[in-house]
Amino acid sequence: MNQDYEVxxxxxxxxxxxxxxxxxxxxxxxxxxxxxxxxxxxCMGLPGTxxxxxxxxxxxxxxxxxxxxxxxxxxxxxxRKNYFYPDLPKAYQISQFDVPLCEHGYLDVLMDGDVRxxxxxxxxxxxxxxxxxxxxxxxxxxxxxxxxxxPLIEIVSEPDLRSAEEAKAYMETITNILLYLGISDAKMQxxxxxxxxxxxxxxxxxxxxGTRTEMKNVNSFGAVYRAIQYEAQRQIEVVxxxxxxxxxxxxxxxxxxxxxVLRTKEDAQDYRYFPDPDLLTFxxxxxxVQELKASIPELxxxxxxxxxxxxxxLPVDAQLLASNRARSEFFDSxxxxxxxxxxxxxxxxxxxxxxxxxxxxxxxxxxxxxxxxLTDMIALIEKGTISNTAAKTVLDVIIEKDVSPAEVVxxxxxxxxxxxxxxxxxxxxxxxxxxxxxxxxxxxxxxxVGFLVGQCMKASKGKGNPAIxxxxxxxxxxxx
Amino acid sequence: xxxxxxxxxxxxxLLRKKEVTxxxxxxxxxxxxxxVEPRIDAFLSVxxxxxxxxxxxxxxxxxxxxxxxxxxxxxVGIKDNICTKGLRTTCASKxxxxxxxxxxxxxxxKLNAADAVIPGKLNLDEFAMGGSCENSYFKPTKNPWDTxxxxxxxxxxxxASVAACEVPLSLGSDTGGSVRCPAGLxxxxxxxxxxxxxxxxxxxxxxxxxxxxGPFGRTVEDVALLFGAICGADLPHDATxxxxxxxxxxxxxxxxxxxxxxxxxxxxxxEENKAAVLxxxxxxxxxxxxxxxISLPSTDYALSAYYIISSxxxxxxxxxxxxxxxxYPGDRKGTLNDLYLSARSEGxxxxxxxxxxxxxxxxxSGYYDAxxxxxxxxxxxxxxxxxxxxxxCDVIATPTTPSTAFKxxxxxxxxxxxxxxxICTVTVNIAGLPGVxxxxxxxxxxxxIGMQLIGPKFSEAKLLGVAKHYETAVxxxxxxxx
Numbered sequence: 008m009n010q011d012y013e014v015x016x017x018x019x020x021x022x023x024x025x026x027x028x029x030x031x032x033x034x035x036x037x038x039x040x041x042x043x044x045x046x047x048x049x050c051m052g053l054p055g056t057x058x059x060x061x062x063x064x065x066x067x068x069x070x071x072x073x074x075x076x077x078x079x080x081x082x083x084x085x086x087r088k089n090y091f092y093p094d095l096p097k098a099y100q101i102s103q104f105d106v107p108l109c110e111h112g113y114l115d116v117l118m119d120g121d122v123r124x125x126x127x128x129x130x131x132x133x134x135x136x137x138x139x140x141x142x143x144x145x146x147x148x149x150x151x152x153x154x155x156x157x158p159l160i161e162i163v164s165e166p167d168l169r170s171a172e173e174a175k176a177y178m179e180t181i182t183n184i185l186l187y188l189g190i191s192d193a194k195m196q197x198x199x200x201x202x203x204x205x206x207x208x209x210x211x212x213x214x215x216x217g218t219r220t221e222m223k224n225v226n227s228f229g230a231v232y233r234a235i236q237y238e239a240q241r242q243i244e245v246v247x248x249x250x251x252x253x254x255x256x257x258x259x260x261x262x263x264x265x266x267x268v269l270r271t272k273e274d275a276q277d278y279r280y281f282p283d284p285d286l287l288t289f290x291x292x293x294x295x296v297q298e299l300k301a302s303i304p305e306l307x308x309x310x311x312x313x314x315x316x317x318x319x320x321l322p323v324d325a326q327l328l329a330s331n332r333a334r335s336e337f338f339d340s341x342x343x344x345x346x347x348x349x350x351x352x353x354x355x356x357x358x359x360x361x362x363x364x365x366x367x368x369x370x371x372x373x374x375x376x377x378x379x380x381l382t383d384m385i386a387l388i389e390k391g392t393i394s395n396t397a398a399k400t401v402l403d404v405i406i407e408k409d410v411s412p413a414e415v416v417x418x419x420x421x422x423x424x425x426x427x428x429x430x431x432x433x434x435x436x437x438x439x440x441x442x443x444x445x446x447x448x449x450x451x452x453x454x455x456v457g458f459l460v461g462q463c464m465k466a467s468k469g470k471g472n473p474a475i476x477x478x479x480x481x482x483x484x485x486x487x
Numbered sequence: 488x489x490x491x492x493x494x495x496x497x498x499x500x501l502l503r504k505k506e507v508t509x510x511x512x513x514x515x516x517x518x519x520x521x522x523v524e525p526r527i528d529a530f531l532s533v534x535x536x537x538x539x540x541x542x543x544x545x546x547x548x549x550x551x552x553x554x555x556x557x558x559x560x561x562x563v564g565i566k567d568n569i570c571t572k573g574l575r576t577t578c579a580s581k582x583x584x585x586x587x588x589x590x591x592x593x594x595x596x597k598l599n600a601a602d603a604v605i606p607g608k609l610n611l612d613e614f615a616m617g618g619s620c621e622n623s624y625f626k627p628t629k630n631p632w633d634t635x636x637x638x639x640x641x642x643x644x645x646x647a648s649v650a651a652c653e654v655p656l657s658l659g660s661d662t663g664g665s666v667r668c669p670a671g672l673x674x675x676x677x678x679x680x681x682x683x684x685x686x687x688x689x690x691x692x693x694x695x696x697x698x699x700x701g702p703f704g705r706t707v708e709d710v711a712l713l714f715g716a717i718c719g720a721d722l723p724h725d726a727t728x729x730x731x732x733x734x735x736x737x738x739x740x741x742x743x744x745x746x747x748x749x750x751x752x753x754x755x756x757x758e759e760n761k762a763a764v765l766x767x768x769x770x771x772x773x774x775x776x777x778x779x780x781i782s783l784p785s786t787d788y789a790l791s792a793y794y795i796i797s798s799x800x801x802x803x804x805x806x807x808x809x810x811x812x813x814x815y816p817g818d819r820k821g822t823l824n825d826l827y828l829s830a831r832s833e834g835x836x837x838x839x840x841x842x843x844x845x846x847x848x849x850x851x852s853g854y855y856d857a858x859x860x861x862x863x864x865x866x867x868x869x870x871x872x873x874x875x876x877x878x879x880c881d882v883i884a885t886p887t888t889p890s891t892a893f894k895x896x897x898x899x900x901x902x903x904x905x906x907x908x909x910i911c912t913v914t915v916n917i918a919g920l921p922g923v924x925x926x927x928x929x930x931x932x933x934x935x936i937g938m939q940l941i942g943p944k945f946s947e948a949k950l951l952g953v954a955k956h957y958e959t960a961v962x963x964x965x966x967x968x969x
Contacts, residue, residue, distance in 0.1 A: 033723075048590050052807050054583065054691040055570045055592060059726045089803050089850075091827060098806030150811070279850035281859060284696035284800055286726050 009247065014239040015207045015216055016168035018231075020181055021159050022191045023135060023199040024067045029156035030134050031058030031101065036158065038197050042140075042151040050134075050156035052097035057285050060085065064158040065108065065291065066299060067190040068132045071160055072109025073300045074184050075127045081296060083108050085132075085286040089279045093150055094137040102161075103131035104280040114164075115308050116180050118173060120315070120322030122308070125177055126165030135159050166205065166216065171235035175228050178202060179330075182228075183307045187332040195227045202231055204259075207252070208242045217242070218252040222259045222266055234259040238266060310335055318342070318349040327357050334361070337371045337378065346382040347389055355385065359402055380405040384412035396469035397421040423472040427479060430463075430471055434479050437462045438487070448484060456480060490515035492966065495561045495655040495709040502560045505549070509542035509560030509604060516562045516606050520653045523969050528628045529638075529648035531567045533607040534574050538562070541604045548602070556602035557716050563598055564648045564657035567608040568615050569700065570689035571595050578691050579623035580613045582808050582815045582834035592689020593724055594658060594700050594717045601716040609644030609657060613836045614805065615665055615693045617641050618908040621899055622838045629895070630673060631967045632934055636892040639669030639908075642703070646673040649703045651969055656713050657703045662693050663793050664887075664912025666701035667924035671887030671937020674926045674965065676710045676954065677703045679912075681944045682919035683729035685714075686721030692804040694797035695727075697916040705966060707925065707955040711736050714947060731945055737952035743776040745953075746880030750786040751911055760886040763936040767927040768884050770960045771953065779880045785869045786914060792869070793913035794906060795849050795862035801839075802846025808834060841902065870918040877943045882953055885911050887924040887937030911939060921947050925954045926964045935965075 029036050032049035049056045072079050086104035112127035135157040140149040162181060168174045182200055185191040193200050207219035220242070225234050237259075242252050257266040270276075282288075305313075307329045314325035329335045334356055341352045360381075364371060384401050387393045393401065393416055404415045416422055424430055437459060438445055444455045456477065463476045490498065490512055501507045517535055524530060545560045565571060568578045570588035572595070577583045591599070598605065612622035620628040620643025628643040630636040631651040638647040642659025646669030649657050659666040661679035670677025679701045690700055702713035711733070720730035745768055752761050768778050810817035810830025817830025835843070849858035876883065889910055898905045915922040920941055927938035938957075942950040958964060 048588075051812065053588065053590075053813070054576070054578070054586065054807070055568075055588070055687075055689040056590075057688050057725050057727075059723065087803055089806060091806065091809060093809075093811050093823065096807060096812065098809060099803050277852050279803070279847065279852075279855075281799060281803070281850055281855075284694075284727075285692075 009243050011211055012208045012243045012246070013211050014170060014235070015166045015209065015219070016170075016174045016235055017166040017205040017219075018164045018168065018174060018177060019203040019205070020162045020178060021201045021203075022162065022181075022185050022193065024064060024158040024160060024190050025192050026061060026063045026067065026158055028061060030061050030064050030132070030158035031156050034156065038192075038194075038199070040153055042149075043153060046152040046155060050096075051152050058101060058283075060286055060289060061158065064132050065289070067158075067188075068108045068130060068160045069291065069296060069299045070188050070190055070303060071162070071185070072112065072130050073303050074188060074306055075109070075112040075114050075130065075162070077109035077112030077127060077130060079109055079291070079296050080106055081291045081293065082106075082288060083291075084288045085283045086280045087283045090276055092136070093148065094139050094155075096137065096152060096155060100134060100136065101283055101286070102133035107131035114177065114180060116173065116177050117308055117311060117322070117326050118176055120326075122312075123173060125167045128163040128165055130160050130162050133159050133161060166207070171232045171239070174204070174235055175232045178228055178231055180308065183330050187304060187306055198226060201226055204231060204234055204238075206235055206238045206242065208239055208246060217246070218254050220252065220254065221256045223256060223269070225259050226261075230259065230261040233261065233264060234266065237264065241266075304332070307332075307335075314353075318353070320350060320353050324353055324357055328353055333370050333372050334364075337376075340378040341382050344378055344382045347385040351385050351389070352382070355381065355402075359399060360406075363406060374406045375409045376406050377409055380409065380412055387412055387416065391423060391472060392416065393421050394423050394464070394469055394471070394473060396464060397423065400469070421470060424467060424470050427475065430467070430476060430479060433463055433466050433471070434476065434483050437466060438480070438483055445484060445487065491519040491652045493655065494706050495558070495704065495712055496706070498561055498655060499559065502549070509545040509549075510539070512560050513538055513542040513562060513604055513606065516654060520606065523651050523653060526629060526634050526969070527631055527647050527651045527653070528626050529609055529644040529651065529653060530564070530607045531577060531579065531610050531625055531644070532575055534571075534605060537574065538604050538606045541599070541602070545602050545604070556600055557712065558598065558601040558603035558656075561603050561656060562606045562654045563603045563713065564607055564609045564645060564654040565595065565605055566611055566642050566645050566657070566659045568611055568660060568691040568693075569594060569658060570691065571605065571608065574608065576608065576691070577625070578614045579611045579625055580835065580839070581624045584624070584815065586813055588689070590689065593686035593721045595689065597717050603716070606654060609642070609648055611644055612641035613839050614691070614801070615641040615660055615662055616801070616838050616842055618664070618668060618905050619893070619898065620644065620669070621895065622836055624836055627895055630892045631969060632674060633892065633932070636894050636934070637672070639672035639888070639892065641665040641669075642677075643669050645703050646670050646675055646677065649673070649675045649705060650967060652966065655704065656709055658713070658717070659701055659703055660690055660693075661699050661701050661916065662697045662797060663916050664909045666703065667887050667912050667922055667937065667939055668908060670703060670924040671939070672892040672935065674935030674937075674967065675703055675705055676707050676923065676925050676964070677701060678710050678714055678923045678947070678951070679915060679921060680714065680718060680947060681729075681731070681921040682916075683727050684718045684731045684921070684945065684947065686719075686725045686728045688721055688724035692800075694800040695804060696800060697797055699916070705964060707736070707951055707958050710923070711951045711955075714951070729945075734948050736955050737948040738955075740771070740953065740956050741775045743771070743882065743953065744779050744880040745771055745776050746779050746781040746876055746883040748781050748783045748786070748876070748883055748885060750783050751885035755907065755910055756886050756889045757891070757930075759930040760888065760890060760936050763928040763930075764884060764886045764938045767938045767957060771884075771957060774956055774960055776953075781876050781879055781883070783869075783872050783876060783914070785865060785872055788865050789869055789914045789917060790906065790910055792862040792865040793909070793917055794845065795858050796866065796917070798842045798846035799850050799859050800846065802843045802850065805835075805839065805843055810834065838902070866917050869914055873914070873918045873920060873941075873943075881942070882946070882950060883941040885939045885941065887911060887939040891930045891932065891934035891936055915939075915941055920944060921950055923950050923954050925957060927957075
């Protein structure tokens with residue numbers, strides 16, 4: 008990217024809320040059902056039907072408002088955004104215009120361990136539209152109204168983001184918070200989090216913003232990154248070539264890695280917002296706002312910073328650990344036992360355990376692992392009772408069944424052999440079989456000793472104590 | 488026995504004494520409809536089969552000695568913008584000519600629960616927009632007092648069917664006078680309840696912040712009976728509905744202060760209408776009421792504010808009729824825009840299109856502040872003036888309409904003149920108040936004149952009580968022989 012230019016980015020993130028029912032009717036709020044089975048006369052906008060606001064939606068949005076340090080408008084209202092489209096059965100979307108539920112907030116995002124504070128303009132509630140289905144087998148367009156009336160929050164950032172990396176990190180943090188609060192499934196692949204991306208560029212040092220373009224419905228972290236990279240590059244090329252950026256809406260085609268003009272400023276729609284007369288102004292009591300505030304858990308960024316400060320974890324590890332609520336809470340409970348080293352717990356959590364969970368697409372709470380079993384296992388490593396290799400075998404057992412690691416060690420005979428006599432034969436054998444490595448060592452390549460320790464571990468089926476083996480190997484080689 | 492001439496209260500008495508059956512009442516109603524419909528044209532559909540099933544159910548309950556609802560066996564006609572499950576609900580529009588709702592309006596559920604019998608759906612101005620019932624896509628309804636004249640609108644079918652004794656009771660809807668004006672022109676009683684007193688769920692929206700379903704009857708008692716059956720909170724379906732229970736009519740008239748707002752007796756109102764209302768107020772005074780002169784200065788702006796607010800909401804409410812899911816399908820051969828254009832150009836009549844365009848304009852960016860926002864300010868001013876006025880008086884009496892029924896076709900070429908027929912009634916909707924129109928005599932042509940009584944929010948008990956006193960004092964209201 009041309010360093011003479013600065014990229015200015017603002018994100019509008021739409022997140023579907025995981026309430027039981029839709030925002031204005033009693034239909035179930037769920038993804039993946041048979042087409043047009045989760046809709047009713049109300050969400051299909053049939054004549055004479057009326058919306059009634061789902062209070063859970065307001066609570067969830069206020070929680071997000073607290074998490075993003077917003078002020079909460081206790082007196083708020085719903086407005087109609089009028090436009091024609093076949094996926095919008097009433098020809099207006101019930102949204103919020105001039106009095107959003109939450110506004111004037113900020114979010115701290117960790118970029119390489121540093122905190123970047125991004126302004127949050129507003130968070131408002133609105134209903135989702137249906138889905139249009141284009142099928143090759145059918146000469147036309149089909150409409151699925153299951154998604155009509157699914158509750159959304161729209162989180163609008165200030166134009167405070169300065170790179171595609173930052174925008175991606177911001178969106179990841181928002182998604183983590185949604186999951187932390189349990190208010191959204193935040194499943195990108197199901198479209199439950201989508202972003203409209205606003206991009207402009209300006210010469211470094213210039214005060215005024217350049218003209219911005221908007222890309223609608225960018226659907227993954229990677230796509231957000233790529234779309235911004237592409238658009239910033241495009242704008243820089245236009246501007247540096249003496250051209251002018253037009254205010255327009257562009258469509259990002261992630262497969263082709265390109266964007267196209269969708270609407271120019273002249274085609275900009277007049278949404279004719281006005282207060283929805285079917286829904287009265289609603290008020291949330293100060294007590295309830297405070298109650299919701301009290302329910303907010305420690306959030307990922309604060310948690311990561313605490314892990315670095317209090318436990319001395321590496322920022323990158325702390326961030327990874329804190330990004331998942333269930334795992335970080337499990338980590339916290341392990342730390343609270345005081346039985347073993349915090350860094351070791353972290354390594355196991357973000358290493359072998361994360362690998363198993365991710366492979367099986369399950370969460371820590373879906374396993375048999377307990378704070379006791381994990382910390383007991385790590386304590387056995389610390390005491391030298393088992394090797395790291397043997398611990399992996401223990402982990403495989405205790406993740407399936409709540410049994411004590413000591414029993415597993417006993418049962419499977421995994422205890423380390425620290426007895427030199429027992430290991431001596433083994434060391435001699437390994438040295439005999441690896442004459443070249445021994446020669447290399449003698450020739451100055453001292454790091455081959457790691458390889459030789461590994462061979463010994465293998466020969467001992469993981470039971471040898473690697474520290475003792477190392478010493479034995481070194482003295483044996485000296486004697487050769 | 489000419490059952491059709493009887494009031495709902497009388498029919499109810501006869502039914503409970505087992506002197507008639509619900510099926511006999513229905514037969515008589517259907518025969519009456521057959522006899523006068525060719526001259527009146529109040530019904531868009533007669534739902535004899537569904538009505539007969541309900542009448543039989545009521546008779547069976549009575550035969551078994553089971554309890555029946557407050558409106559058992561009473562025929563109640565329904566304005567055709569109120570949804571009836573499985574029965575065509577057209578809004579008198581080509582757009583919804585074949586629309587069959589899969590749900591009942593809450594009022595229809597309540598009527599069913601009260602064991603009322605619904606013999607059919609009644610004509611209206613298309614989507615309830617109009618003051619003469621001539622904007623119906625299907626046919627104009629005629630005024631039973633002079634079939635060359637309009638019944639008023641938009642609930643023209645609801646008023647005319649009651650005036651012509653086709654049904655003792657009917658439901659209409661009132662956005663700017665659509666219950667009260669036709670009640671006035673047809674010489675029957677019509678109540679526009681307080682906004683929120685009756686659920687709007689299932690009433691096809693015209694202007695959501697002003698619409699309210701209201702009852703028609705030939706006596707005040709009948710109107711009170713029907714109102715009591717349909718009012719009350721419906722919070723699962725209508726966020727604007729209020730937890731209101733009608734306690735019955737308030738009989739005490741002593742010391743009642745009747746406000747006479749001078750703005751409603753100006754040059755826009757015919758001398759005959761003014762005189763008839765003032766004479767009616769005199770009769771109330773004789774019964775113990777005290778007339779008080781009051782002023783509601785913003786009345787002059789009310790009509791403009793009304794047409795801005797109601798058209799704005801209508802433009803949004805009617806946007807859903809796009810030919811995609813139901814209703815007039817439009818031309819499906821071209822692009823999406825072609826579909827929208829043809830469905831909406833061909834499906835809506837000229838008055839509906841006029842309001843949609845007006846409403847779209849006043850909500851447009853650049854015009855919103857000058858029109859919609861100012862109209863909403865006026866709305867607050869008008870509401871405040873009423874609140875202040877009710878410090879000085881308990882009810883307000885005005886003419887319901889500026890003149891008596893006009894001839895069919897007389898005002899169709901001049902929309903503005905047609906709009907002016909709402910001049911006495913729109914303020915009540917704008918302020919969310921209840922208003923009732925009662926017959927108060929005739930003009931020289933023998934056409935009925937209506938008096939409108941307006942009260943504070945949820946004062947229906949008082950309003951209907953005053954109306955009942957007046958009805959008793961004049962020895963009842965006249966019924967047209969047909």
